[in-house]
Amino acid sequence: MTNKTKKRTSKHFDRRFKKQLLHPKHWGTWLVVGLLFIFGLMPAWLRDPIARALSWIVLKIAKKPLHVAKVNISHCFPDKSSEQVEELLRDNVDNFVIALLSQAELAIRSNAHIKRRVQLHGFEHVQAAREAGQPIIFIMPHVWPIDYAGLRLNIEIPMVTMAKAHKNELFNWFSNRLRSSQGGRVYMREAGIRSLISELKQDNSFFYLPDEDLGREQSVFAPFLGTEKATLPVVGRLAQAGNAQVLPVSIGYDQAKQHFNLTVLPAVDPDSMKGKENEALALNKIVEQVILAYPEQYMWFLRLLRTRRNPDEDIYQ
Structure with a gap:
């Protein structure tokens, strides 16, 4: 293997299992991963009520993240009363725990099960891009069920993704095994x-999350x-460098029907993103549209x- 090849492959997360993951320092994490696998095998009608019951723990202990979420919601929705902010925050925590406890099903359940759990709408926009011979940059902000959308x-279609590494080696392995379970690489x-441009040129699509500061x-601004x-x-x-289309995507969990609704929206007009100011405005409008579809499922933290x-x-002081 040449130095050039080593440099290229080192950009991917190594999803192979290593013996050091069995070290006693990881045993507590293994317990958590084991519980997630058990929850992943549960039917949603049993798992969801458990998740809602456990959400009160997050509301009790996650003081700093809850403070950040309150500040964000108050600034983004200045017309909301303090009671409405609290209500949105409680719904948000419920959806966080539901998504967390169900996540392992993406790694251990069949594709047929995932298709039942994630109802896909607007796929004709994906087909149009593929028929034009173009890869896709899917635009989606940070929402709790984002891994459901990606997988x-x-x-x-062939896809890759990019993620921040966990400090915990075992969680790093678990999350990247999950995200690459359909064959996509995780950068x-x-x-x-x-x-990313190289991947677009190889006809691989990916998600871009434009909301992070x-x-x-x-x-x-x-x-x-x-x-x-x-x-x-x-x-x-x-998009220009990779000859790609840009498609916004929204996803939200329907607790009553116990499935996710994944909607691919029409392609963004490239002219609307010419110039930095215009692009920032267009991206923020897309993020707004996706958040407002399911405001209780956005990562306000x-x-x-x-x-x-x-x-x-x-503003977070």
Whole structure:
């Protein structure tokens, strides 16, 4: 293997099982993973009520994340009363625990089961892009069921993804085994934009999450719900370099019907993303649209408004 090949392969997460994962320091994590597998085998009618019952633990102990979520919701929905903010927060925690306890089913259940659990709508937009010979950059913000969206689409078309490494080696192995269970590669964040462009040129599609706050440098401030947000305008250049179409995607869990609704929306007009300011505005509008479809299922715990126009402002203090 050449040095060049080593450099390339090192950008992927190693999904192979290693003996050091059996070290006693990981036994507590193995217990958690084992429980997740048990929950993954449970039917939703049994698992969901357990998840809702356990959500009160998160509400009791997750003080810092809950504070961040309250700040985000209050800024994004300034017209909401404190009672409405609390109600949205409780629903959000319910959906977090439901998604967490059910996640292992993506790794251990059949594709037929995943297709039943994730109802796919708007696939004609994917087919149109594929018939045009183009890969796809799916736009989706951080939502609790995002892995369901990625793996459901990966059943239909070749895809890769990019993820941040867990500090815990075992969770790292578990989450990346899950995300690559349909054959897609999982890149480390350090792999960078060039790796994604290379994948597009090899006809592999991927999800791009434009809502994360990546700091002031190269970001553009644009309106976002009831506030404004620093957004990195890079999707337009990615799509152009990889000859890709950009398709927004929304997903939400229907607790009554016990399945996910995954909707692929029409392709974004490339002209709407010409220029950094226009692209930031277009991306924020897409994120708004996806969040408002299922506001109780967005990851409000992220510090998505950390970078403010006034560098001395810290809304999370």
